[in-house]
Amino acid sequence: MLDSIRKTEQEFDVALAAAASHADLEALRVRFFGRKGGAVHALFAELKAVPAERKKEVGEALNQLRDSLEARLREKLDASAAEENARKQARSSIDVTLPGRTPSFGSLHPITIVRREIEQIFREMAYSIDPGPEVETDWYNFEGLNFTPDHPARDTQDTFYLGPELLLRTHTSNVQIRTMEKAAPPFKVLSAGRVYRRDEITLRRSPMFHQVEGFFVDRGVHFGHLRGTLEHFMRRVFSPDTEVRFRPSYFPFTEPSAEVDISCPFCHGKGCGTCSKTGWMEILGCGMIHPQVLRNCGIDANEWSGFAFGLGIDRVAMIKFGMPNIRTLFENDLRVLRQF
Ligand code: PHE
Numbered sequence: 001m002l003d004s005i006r007k008t009e010q011e012f013d014v015a016l017a018a019a020a021s022h023a024d025l026e027a028l029r030v031r032f033f034g035r036k037g038g039a040v041h042a043l044f045a046e047l048k049a050v051p052a053e054r055k056k057e058v059g060e061a062l063n064q065l066r067d068s069l070e071a072r073l074r075e076k077l078d079a080s081a082a083e084e085n086a087r088k089q090a091r092s093s094i095d096v097t098l099p100g101r102t103p104s105f106g107s108l109h110p111i112t113i114v115r116r117e118i119e120q121i122f123r124e125m126a127y128s129i130d131p132g133p134e135v136e137t138d139w140y141n142f143e144g145l146n147f148t149p150d151h152p153a154r155d156t157q158d159t160f161y162l163g164p165e166l167l168l169r170t171h172t173s174n175v176q177i178r179t180m181e182k183a184a185p186p187f188k189v190l191s192a193g194r195v196y197r198r199d200e201i202t203l204r205r206s207p208m209f210h211q212v213e214g215f216f217v218d219r220g221v222h223f224g225h226l227r228g229t230l231e232h233f234m235r236r237v238f239s240p241d242t243e244v245r246f247r248p249s250y251f252p253f254t255e256p257s258a259e260v261d262i263s264c265p266f267c268h269g270k271g272c273g274t275c276s277k278t279g280w281m282e283i284l285g286c287g288m289i290h291p292q293v294l295r296n297c298g299i300d301a302n303e304w305s306g307f308a309f310g311l312g313i314d315r316v317a318m319i320k321f322g323m324p325n326i327r328t329l330f331e332n333d334l335r336v337l338r339q340f
Helices: 002-018 022-033 039-049 052-092 110-123 152-156 174-182 223-237 291-296 313-321
Strands: 135-137 166-168 187-196 208-218 244-251 254-263 280-289 305-312
Touching (some): 002 022, 002 039, 002 052, 022 052, 039 052, 110 208, 110 313, 174 291, 208 313, 223 254, 244 280, 254 305, 280 313, 305 313
Antiparallel strands (some): 208 305
8 A cells, every 4th residue: 555655646746747738737736636546546445445553554654645645736726827817918918118108189071171260260259159040940041031821932942841831941041030130239240051942952952061151140131241242252262363243143132132253263263164164153142131030030231231151160160171063072982081
């Protein structure tokens, strides 16, 4: 029996010396200390058969064997765990010499760039900014602006209806009525936002586009103020040599009304392909606010007068950035957007 103990110890020594990994050590533990078939376990089982007078001696030798093997195994296991830990730490440590990852920045959409630029020009002239609602009632989009229920001009603004009285605004002129109804003049307001018309998508048109509306109501406002404001506006948005020309036009909510052309920003009035050789480009609609519109909002038209104008932001962006197709603005192609 003492021989077996010594042999087991020798076998253990050889195996321990050969164990190279944590897995080897684990296999070793099972081989010697496993409950089923472990060598040490088996020796303890044999103790029963040892004659009584030798039991003490053999028992002590066995206990010694178990304690000594256990201690050596534990030592190796601990060392291997520490090693593994150190290896893990080395793998996950931060290399401060690596170059950083540059975050990619987004940029503003061309329509946002132009909208902000226009808002800034008018903020400098003491206009307040109010975008107004896109879902609107018939009163604010039409009736309050002098479009009677059967007014033919309603046909020119093919409307998306959400209900008998509710619609998507066809222009930003709704903000005129909304502002003038709830406060007393004077007013200087600029409103920019989305508008909707039942149009097919073409090179120049889209069922959703963007408009800017500006209006100024005070005592003694006249057409000269309108002209001066628009000239300043156009020269700031395009170039300082931009010429502005007024043509008589018609809107139900302005009288007199005008359509405004600017000298072509591409050929500076000489005539080119973009302006159809005319040297001019149509850019906005405007006029003096109709006295009936003022009265609709409870404003005394004998005391107060005002002008209003409206234009497409998309069109300004297309001209400014030389885009021939309005869809370019709405497709969100990153190759386009990254240029801004
Ligand atoms: N609302 C008009 C349009 O959409 C533009 C306009 C605004 C005309 C203000 C006159 C005054 O066509």
